[in-house]
Amino acid sequence: xxxxxxxxxxxxxxxxxxxxxxxxxxxxxxxxxxxxxxxxxxxxxxxxxxxxxxxxxxxxxxxxxxxxxxxxxxxxxxxxxxxxxxxxxxxxxxxxxxxxxxxxxxxxxxxxxxxxxxxxxxxxxxxxxxxxxxxxxxxxxxxxxxxxxxxxxxxxxxxxxxxxxxxxxxxxxxxxxxxxxxxxxxxxxxxxxxxxxxxxxxxxxxxxxxxxxxxxxxxxxxxxxxxxxxxxxxxxxxxxxxxxxxxxxxxxxxxxxxxxxxxxxxxxx
Amino acid sequence: xxxxxxxxxxxxxxxxxxxxxxxxxxxxxxxxxxxxxxxxxxxxxxxxxxxxxxxxxxxxxxxxxxxxxxxxxxxxxxxxxxxxxxxxxxxxxxxxxxxxxxxxxxxxxxxxxxxxxxxxxxxxxxxxxxxxxxxxxxxxxxxxxxxxxxxxxxxxxxxxxxxxxxxxxxxxxxxxxxxxxxxxxxxxxxxxxxxxxxxxxxxxxxxxxxxxxxxxxxxxxxxxxxxxxxxxxxxxxxxxxxxxxxxxxxxxxxxxxxxxxxxxxxxxxxxxxxxxxxxxxxxxxx
Numbered sequence: 001x002x003x004x005x006x007x008x009x010x011x012x013x014x015x016x017x018x019x020x021x022x023x024x025x026x027x028x029x030x031x032x033x034x035x036x037x038x039x040x041x042x043x044x045x046x047x048x049x050x051x052x053x054x055x056x057x058x059x060x061x062x063x064x065x066x067x068x069x070x071x072x073x074x075x076x077x078x079x080x081x082x083x084x085x086x087x088x089x090x091x092x093x094x095x096x097x098x099x100x101x102x103x104x105x106x107x108x109x110x111x112x113x114x115x116x117x118x119x120x121x122x123x124x125x126x127x128x129x130x131x132x133x134x135x136x137x138x139x140x141x142x143x144x145x146x147x148x149x150x151x152x153x154x155x156x157x158x159x160x161x162x163x164x165x166x167x168x169x170x171x172x173x174x175x176x177x178x179x180x181x182x183x184x185x186x187x188x189x190x191x192x193x194x195x196x197x198x199x200x201x202x203x204x205x206x207x208x209x210x211x212x213x214x215x216x217x218x219x220x221x222x223x224x225x226x227x228x229x230x231x232x233x234x235x236x237x238x239x240x241x242x243x244x245x246x247x248x249x250x251x252x253x254x255x256x257x258x259x260x261x262x263x264x265x266x267x268x269x
Numbered sequence: 270x271x272x273x274x275x276x277x278x279x280x281x282x283x284x285x286x287x288x289x290x291x292x293x294x295x296x297x298x299x300x301x302x303x304x305x306x307x308x309x310x311x312x313x314x315x316x317x318x319x320x321x322x323x324x325x326x327x328x329x330x331x332x333x334x335x336x337x338x339x340x341x342x343x344x345x346x347x348x349x350x351x352x353x354x355x356x357x358x359x360x361x362x363x364x365x366x367x368x369x370x371x372x373x374x375x376x377x378x379x380x381x382x383x384x385x386x387x388x389x390x391x392x393x394x395x396x397x398x399x400x401x402x403x404x405x406x407x408x409x410x411x412x413x414x415x416x417x418x419x420x421x422x423x424x425x426x427x428x429x430x431x432x433x434x435x436x437x438x439x440x441x442x443x444x445x446x447x448x449x450x451x452x453x454x455x456x457x458x459x460x461x462x463x464x465x466x467x468x469x470x471x472x473x474x475x476x477x478x479x480x481x482x483x484x485x486x487x488x489x490x491x492x493x494x495x496x497x498x499x500x501x502x503x504x505x506x507x508x509x510x511x512x513x514x515x516x517x518x519x520x521x522x523x524x525x526x527x528x529x530x531x532x533x534x535x536x537x538x539x540x541x542x543x544x545x546x547x548x549x550x551x552x553x554x555x
Contacts, residue, residue, distance in 0.1 A: 068516065146404050151489075151510040152322055152519075169321070175406060175500055176489035178510050189395050190404065 031059045032244045036070020036083030039104070039155045039198065040232050043263055044083055050259060051250050060247050067155050071096065074237050080244035082235040085155035086162065098233040101251050102265040105199030105221040106160050106228045107208040109184070113191045116140045118210040121227075124164050127194055130171030135192070148183055148195035149174040156180070159230040160196045196228075200264025221266045232265065298531060302524035314525065320491050322511070322519035329526055331493040335408075335501040336477055336533070338494060339487065342412025343419060343476040348469050350416065351423025355465075358424075359431040360453045371428070378421035386485030389414040394486060403498035406488030411501065414482050419472035426471060430464020431457055463545040470541035474534055480505040504530045 034044055041064045048060035065073070070082030071092060088098055108124060110116060119127070119138060126132035128147045136142045149170050150157040161170065177183045183195040188205050199216055202208050208216045211228050220226035234248055250256050257267045306314050309327050317328025354374060358367050389410055398405030434457055442452040458465070480503075488500025489510060508523050508530075515523055 066516075169324075172318075172320075172491035174490055175404060176491070176502070176510065178484060178489075182485070185390060186406070190398060192404075 030057070030243060031061055032081065032241070032247050033061055033063070033073075033079040034081045034083060034234075034247075035063045035065055035073045035079035036235070037067040037085035037155050037232075038064040039085040040083040043102070043232070043260060043265065046263060047251055047256060047259060048247075050256075051247055054250075055246075058243065058246070067158075071235060074235055080236070080241055081248065084233040084235050086159050086230055088233070088235070096235045096237050098231075098235050099248055099252070100231050100268045101234050101248075102232045102257070102260045102268050103221050103229050104232055104265055105216050105218070105226055106156060106163065106196050106230060107199040107202050107216045108194065108196050108211060108228070109187050109202060109206040109208050110194050111187055111189075111191045112205070112207050114140060114207065116209060117207075118213065120212050121164055124211070125166070125168050128165060128170050128174065129168045130173060144192050145194060146190060146192045147171060147174040148186055148193055149176055150183070150196075151176055151178050155230075156196065156198060160228070163228050163230070164196075198264075199229075199266075218261075218266045229266070295531070298524050298527045301521055302526075302528035305518060305521040306525045306528070309522075315529070318491075318493055320507075322515070322522055325518070327518070327522045327525075329504070329507075329529065331491065332502050332504045332507050332526065333529065333533075334493050335487075336503040336505070336530070338408050338497075339411045339415060339483065339501060339503055340473055340477045342408055342497065343415035344469060344473055346412055346416025347419035347423050347472050347476070351420050351468070351472065352427055352465065354420070354424045355427035355431055355468075356453060356458075358428050360449065360457065371425075374424050375421050377417065382418065382479060382482040383485075385414050385418055386482035389482065389486040397498070401498055403496075404488055404500055406486055406500045407498045408487075408494050408501045409497040410486040411483050411503075412497070414486050415476045415479055418479060418482065419475050422475055423468045423472040426468035427461070427465045430461040430468065433464065434460040466544050467541055470537060470544075473537055477503075477530070477534065477537070478505060480509045484509060504533075 034048065041062060044062045048062050051060055052058065063079075067082075067084040067086055070079065070084055073079035074082040074096065082096070084098070085104070088096060108119060114135070116135070116139065123132065123138045127138070127145055128149065130147070132138060133145055134142065135145055147170070150160075157170075175186065177186060177195075180197045180201045183197050184201070184203070184206060187193045187195045199208070199218075199221070202216075210216065211226065214220050214226040216226055216228075221229045234251070236244070236248075240248070251260075252268065261267050305327065314327055314329060315333070316330050317326075318331040319326040319328040320331070354370070358371060362370065393410050393413060394405035396405075397403070397407060397410055401409070438456050438460055439452060442456045443449075447455065483503055484506040487503060487506060489502040489506055490500050491502060494501040504526050508526050511519065512523055
């Protein structure tokens with residue numbers, strides 16, 4: 001009984017191993033590895049899908065891991081292209097070559113029942129640091145303020161902290177949600193809430209307020225008047241393999257830019 | 270004969286590999302987590318509530334409090350309802366109804382935790398926010414969701430414990446003129462006590478280790494909750510929230526959070542063993 005089971009198992013396993021091993025050995029030569037920011041990941045995956053469909057035989061593979069992990073992977077040679085959803089720090093800028101593929105606004109969202117339509121950066125700092133605890137202090141209705149933030153290490157959070165908070169810390173009492181979707185769900189149900197999320201994902205159920213007088217629109221992000229925006233970067237180091245360069249060119253081409261725009265991002269130029 | 274031997278060897282290997290898996294995990298999380306506890310200092314790590322890994326602050330006290338608060342709440346809800354169901358099923362319920370109730374409760378165990386979390390966010394959280402105040406995401410919401418999640422564990426083990434009480438105990442009590450309820454709470458519950466305590470502790474283990482549902486309904490701030498309507502962050506949700514991005518010290522600190530959780534669960538299990546052993550002989554004597 002056992003022996004017969006083993007007998008039927010062994011060839012199958014061997015075949016699977018050979019196939020997998022063979023598969024890997026065959027593709028590593030031509031595959032372009034893209035690794036990094038989880039904010040860029042869904043967009044990069046979609047771009048790669050379109051690119052692979054158009055160019056039979058060429059392969060682009062996309063993985064997440066975080067912006068910083070993406071830069072490390074490029075340094076180690078594990079990835080051809082690292083993706084980074086924040087501006088490079090000074091020391092990073094010296095080692096790597098960034099290519100701006102798109103911009104993404106970080107929208108400040110409140111419940112539609114909230115009468116406020118605009119806030120200043122200074123007010124945002126107060127709301128998120130816990131200094132301002134009542135909406136009346138910023139011209140809203142009397143009631144508590146409940147800031148909603150993202151988890152430590154999130155690219156969206158890092159951008160928000162750099163662009164808005166400056167040296168101030170986000171209040172330890174802020175509710176922490178682990179995705180854009182969870183922030184959205186919470187703000188949608190809570191009139192006291194204020195959160196921040198990727199502009200491309202806001203939708204119609206939330207109110208995105210203007211910041212320092214600039215409406216959060218793709219046009220204003222492109223013009224630079226809406227300041228709470230971050231770059232989406234493809235990062236390389238040293239000479240770029242032609243296969244990788246071809247994918248970067250595709251992303252920057254009118255077709256690639258159009259795809260990003262339909263997906264809710266703001267084009268690079 | 271030869272086949273028997275082969276099978277027993279294979280089974281032994283399977284069993285050993287399962288246990289060595291456990292051993293490897295234990296060694297690994299301690300190896301990854303202990304250095305940072307030693308570096309930061311146990312006092313700072315366990316007793317400070319300042320958690321900001323990017324700034325080098327690693328204090329997990331508020332999460333220990335959070336995990337314990339949520340678990341305690343879940344145990345209150347889980348044991349009251351779980352034990353209630355077990356009593357009804359074994360003492361007061363017509364066989365026909367029991368045949369429907371028991372599988373229904375057990376079905377709860379098959380629902381994925383993300384579904385509990387989602388239902389909690391969509392229905393429970395707005396209710397709490399509207400009628401009780403606060404953000405809705407709270408110790409209370411987490412306790413209720415977890416309380417429902419531990420129901421199957423608590424119910425089935427307490428039911429087994431109550432059914433294992435020898436029939437003559439029940440007959441003797443009724444023969445002495447005790448009512449059904451007097452018999453239940455003076456004889457049956459006492460005789461089944463160790464089993465019920467085990468049920469509660471196993472439920473507690475499930476509650477303290479649950480992650481997904483809690484992330485969704487707890488709110489996860491970085492501070493100690495002061496009332497049951499305040500949001501809370503637990504040890505498990507902290508690991509799950511930050512694991513994906515963490516590197517270096519931050520990653521080690523998350524493993525250290527895991528070490529803490531590991532020790533808490535070991536303590537709970539030890540207490541469970543001691544309690545059930547201490548009560549067991551007394552039950553035999555009665």
